[in-house]
Amino acid sequence: MEILKANLLSPIALAFALGIFAKLIKSEFSLPKDLYTALSIFLLFALGLKGGVELGHATFDDVAWPVVVTLLLGVVTPLTTYFVLRVVGKFSVSDAAGIAAHYGSVSAVTYIAAMTFVKSQSAEPEGFMPTLLTLLESPGIHIALAIGAIKTAQPGQSLKAVLHEVLTARTMILLVGGLLVGLAMGEKNWGSIEGFFDTKGPVFKGALTLFLLEMGIVAGSRFGDLKKVGPFLLGFGVVMPVLHGALGVWLGSLAGLSLGGATVLGTMAASASYIAAPPAVRVTLPEANPTYYLTSSLAITFPFNILFGIPLYFRLSQALHGG
Amino acid sequence: MEILKANLLSPIALAFALGIFAKLIKSEFSLPKDLYTALSIFLLFALGLKGGVELGHATFDDVAWPVVVTLLLGVVTPLTTYFVLRVVGKFSVSDAAGIAAHYGSVSAVTYIAAMTFVKSQSAEPEGFMPTLLTLLESPGIHIALAIGAIKTAQPGQSLKAVLHEVLTARTMILLVGGLLVGLAMGEKNWGSIEGFFDTKGPVFKGALTLFLLEMGIVAGSRFGDLKKVGPFLLGFGVVMPVLHGALGVWLGSLAGLSLGGATVLGTMAASASYIAAPPAVRVTLPEANPTYYLTSSLAITFPFNILFGIPLYFRLSQALHGG
Amino acid sequence: MEILKANLLSPIALAFALGIFAKLIKSEFSLPKDLYTALSIFLLFALGLKGGVELGHATFDDVAWPVVVTLLLGVVTPLTTYFVLRVVGKFSVSDAAGIAAHYGSVSAVTYIAAMTFVKSQSAEPEGFMPTLLTLLESPGIHIALAIGAIKTAQPGQSLKAVLHEVLTARTMILLVGGLLVGLAMGEKNWGSIEGFFDTKGPVFKGALTLFLLEMGIVAGSRFGDLKKVGPFLLGFGVVMPVLHGALGVWLGSLAGLSLGGATVLGTMAASASYIAAPPAVRVTLPEANPTYYLTSSLAITFPFNILFGIPLYFRLSQALHGG
Amino acid sequence: MDTVTLKMVTLVAEPVLEEKLTSKLLELGAKGFTVTDARGRGSRGIRASEVPGESVRIEVVVSAKVSDAILEHVKQAFFPNYAVIAWVTTVDVVRGEKYV
Amino acid sequence: MDTVTLKMVTLVAEPVLEEKLTSKLLELGAKGFTVTDARGRGSRGIRASEVPGESVRIEVVVSAKVSDAILEHVKQAFFPNYAVIAWVTTVDVVRGEKYV
Amino acid sequence: MDTVTLKMVTLVAEPVLEEKLTSKLLELGAKGFTVTDARGRGSRGIRASEVPGESVRIEVVVSAKVSDAILEHVKQAFFPNYAVIAWVTTVDVVRGEKYV
Ligand SMILES: Nc1ncnc2c1ncn2[C@@H]1O[C@H](COP(=O)(O)O)[C@@H](O)[C@H]1O
Ligand SMILES: Nc1ncnc2c1ncn2[C@@H]1O[C@H](COP(=O)(O)O)[C@@H](O)[C@H]1O
Ligand SMILES: Nc1ncnc2c1ncn2[C@@H]1O[C@H](COP(=O)(O)O)[C@@H](O)[C@H]1O
Ligand code: NA
Ligand code: NA
Numbered sequence A, B, C: 001m002e003i004l005k006a007n008l009l010s011p012i013a014l015a016f017a018l019g020i021f022a023k024l025i026k027s028e029f030s031l032p033k034d035l036y037t038a039l040s041i042f043l044l045f046a047l048g049l050k051g052g053v054e055l056g057h058a059t060f061d062d063v064a065w066p067v068v069v070t071l072l073l074g075v076v077t078p079l080t081t082y083f084v085l086r087v088v089g090k091f092s093v094s095d096a097a098g099i100a101a102h103y104g105s106v107s108a109v110t111y112i113a114a115m116t117f118v119k120s121q122s123a124e125p126e127g128f129m130p131t132l133l134t135l136l137e138s139p140g141i142h143i144a145l146a147i148g149a150i151k152t153a154q155p156g157q158s159l160k161a162v163l164h165e166v167l168t169a170r171t172m173i174l175l176v177g178g179l180l181v182g183l184a185m186g187e188k189n190w191g192s193i194e195g196f197f198d199t200k201g202p203v204f205k206g207a208l209t210l211f212l213l214e215m216g217i218v219a220g221s222r223f224g225d226l227k228k229v230g231p232f233l234l235g236f237g238v239v240m241p242v243l244h245g246a247l248g249v250w251l252g253s254l255a256g257l258s259l260g261g262a263t264v265l266g267t268m269a270a271s272a273s274y275i276a277a278p279p280a281v282r283v284t285l286p287e288a289n290p291t292y293y294l295t296s297s298l299a300i301t302f303p304f305n306i307l308f309g310i311p312l313y314f315r316l317s318q319a320l321h322g323g
Numbered sequence D, E, F: 001m002d003t004v005t006l007k008m009v010t011l012v013a014e015p016v017l018e019e020k021l022t023s024k025l026l027e028l029g030a031k032g033f034t035v036t037d038a039r040g041r042g043s044r045g046i047r048a049s050e051v052p053g054e055s056v057r058i059e060v061v062v063s064a065k066v067s068d069a070i071l072e073h074v075k076q077a078f079f080p081n082y083a084v085i086a087w088v089t090t091v092d093v094v095r096g097e098k099y100v
């Protein structure tokens, strides 16, 4: 309860709520597109840089098992999503695969919110978490799209183009590139820009607050579609993340991740991508209804994780870490 | 004199002057639209957040009288403006009401400049000033538009739509929303983002400097219209703010506001909106000539207040506070 | 060698390399146009402000000789470029003059990179370097365009319009304007915004890192043209800057500039403009092939200076300062 | 290629009018519209915007009847006091029945 | 003024399709194209974008033959599942031979 | 609905030319113009801009006479060295007398 309250009163949760509220009262307000992009570029690049600097301190043994379980999650989560939707939800192949591409990938913002939250609970996560984030980003999308493309006999060429796009998209360039840059420059150089990029610093948190204000507006503008997607998807958007979150926390703990680290890995597994996945799905699986995958990932799962999921996964992690 | 010099040599006044100068030498330079919007979003949200945190410390008694006089100013200033323009200036109903909507509302940038100035004079204003700002924002616009709409028999429906727009516009969402967020998160959470949003910090002041550079360009690009508006409006744009400013300082002092607080309230009363008011007037009172209300508020009153008005109202406040 | 390594591992060099890499793997990623502009506005204005504050401390004797040699470089570098291209390279008048306009002017980003580098080597340059930058910006463009316009008998009126544009362009307004603002406000006021604009601070360096990421993308997107420009221009793009750089370092040292100051002056002379010059040349000398001047300045000389030139000029300066 | 011949009405107006105009278009029978941000100069150039000359450019594919209704409305409600220009061209539209 | 009479095809589609559409245009014989960012509303308004209603507006000047090929392709490959509108006008193009 | 039939000239050119072109349009008799930012590809694609392919799209409603003058000028002054395309359509303009 305390944990939930702490999360709900954090600047980012409140800013997110404000954004939703603005949409509910039909405000025209939203951040200019370029500001939104600028903030996401800053947040992702800072994440990568810091992660790279930290990665320099990690040994192979620290990283090995966490990497394995992360890749495992990248393979399992799209499959569970796909089959739940096909078998239980009776969705079409395209719709099931399209949604699976979202839940098999990860939402960087949700990840950042989790990192910020566990740090505020002084449960410092491992320094190499951004590395895991980059590993979880694309496999799920590839697997889900492959299933969909094969089953609906799509031309493979467009699939290849799409995967190249995912791998060279903004998120990947900034995260992976930032990691390498951070790794290369080392502590001393990092010191000269830490005041700007430090993921614990006020600039990062301030930018994150503004970004979540906009995310609230974006999510809120999807609420109108909630009635279109039917009760099953509403439930799915809450239950699926909890299951994936629990699995992630559990595997993370097995792999030796700390209280904070396991929480963040669980949050990653629970989160659904809404940046990399939507265009990829739209182009590869035209029959998949965007209202389904956008509403579930953006209007249901994303708010749920930001407001309630993260503290829940933290509680789970506490239990598994004998808390 | 000292006070005036201190103001004219402040970074924001100099940046504003530079912007005007750039226009005078016909430079094409201006800030990109999204940067301009981004800066105003940051400034307004920071204002709201800080105001909310501070509001948490205020008692009802601190706030009661200041709120009353602020609302009083919100009712009086549009009326004085309207009648002066109708009776003395012989303006049409639409033009008078249109200009009254601007002078009855408030310019957030002028407010911020006043806050920054009094703080630099170590006359710390009350923490709840942003609350007063939000209260003064819309009543004036509503009253003036109502007068104009009734007298020119406009369709009321568009009036209602316009008022909803004003109440849900960027400024209101960020100020009121920021207040609530700041109030809810409290000191501890504020600490984590203060380094970014603190209205006394370098980030805020730096952003303000860049913003005033652009405001100078915007104002400067209106100077060409000065000859179009005639001598009366030129005088009006300087005399009206002084009268409203004096009234505001006086009422503020009566309501128990400090030296700095009364100065800022006076500045608010003296300032003319050029963000919320223009589109509202344009849509509701089509016959009102935009050249009149834009030039007077943006090219006359705004520069006057930024460069000379604020130190003047401060001097008045000193007198009333036995300085 | 040490020096080169230090430069190549700096955040800005690495970010620049990352940008190039992103283009090489055909990533669609790039900074939004308005963010790119916003960063350049911030960097240039900060440069000007700091330079103005510092200029306040300089005496006439400090500045006199450096100013003279800077103006000398502004006259010499476009001429050497023009004649080398005409006589050795056998380029057309328009092409030679067009390229000369670029190499006769200066790249502000390269200048900033040099400033940052020498400071990191604790070879603090003179405070009035930004003043020299503003002096070197336009003469080269004017001279080269004049040569081209006269020799190809262009209508002079468009030439005049273009020169006015160069003199009132973003870079000039922000640098010269910033200088004046900084000079006027003085140390005390500077203190209130230093945390944001300080050219040694993390905000400036962070913004610079993001800016160079984009510059890498911009340069990288020109690499495809490298084969179009022929071997001569490839060599020219490396040799010319080294010659101009050596000349600049030598003249700077003669003029009494410090180790750092002479390095930066050399870098200025070596650098080629790609912001002010291209549109000016495009409008004044239509026959000049943009592929030549854009590729040589942006895809050859700029990366060369950022990665290898600056440490080289520093080494030269060390030699001349008895290092 | 079978197409339907329809009218394409283009309106260029000051930005504050976007909402007012587009909702009116749908009300008058348009099935959709396309808006692009523009800038320009005209005989009056009056604008209630901080950036002078800013405009929105609205394109709407409609039947001749709806086209007339739109022009009629724009003429009466907007020409007197606003900076607006309207022109019409004839276009061949694929799947045109969708837009009448 | 001697000009060549050609067809101008305008496509308004959801942004994700820009790359797919433009490369197809060149493949079908267009010599170039012009793209502007737009927003709009339509009968479906479905979009795989965070900002609903975003569109790209693609203009291409081509011969009547290529125009038909483009419309045919768009009809088959895009109309079933995507938010796309396509219309054609007749234009007089200076230096028109360049575009056929 | 009484309208005047006029010419609509559309020019797509590299951004550096915007000022030069628009001032020339007014000089040649246009009463106004509308500019939108665009991007595109053409046969040359040469551009003096950091962002390759950037263009401005200029629309101008004029009389047939002015239209010819504009095309003539563009042909002589810009086609040789610049990336420009120009096309003309016939449009029915409300309040058309305002633009001739
Ligand atoms: N002759 C024209 N051709 C194209 N666009 C025009 C023309 N005249 C005016 N416009 C556009 O219509 C807007 C309003 O024009 P006006 O009402 O004459 O001020 C201008 O901002 C231009 O964008
Ligand atoms: N009648 C119309 N006139 C102009 N543009 C339209 C029209 N209908 C649709 N559009 C554009 O085509 C896009 C897709 O429309 P739709 O496929 O009907 O959702 C919309 O976003 C609009 O930009
Ligand atoms: N066939 C075409 N259809 C539409 N726009 C074109 C076409 N060809 C060229 N353009 C536009 O004209 C600009 C210059 O073309 P070009 O001069 O051929 O390089 C390009 O950037 C495009 O925006
Ligand atoms: Na996931
Ligand atoms: Na007021």
Ligand code: NA
Pocket: C077, C102, C103, C104, C105, C106, C107, C244, C268, C269, C270, C271, C272, C273
């Ligand atoms: Na140079």
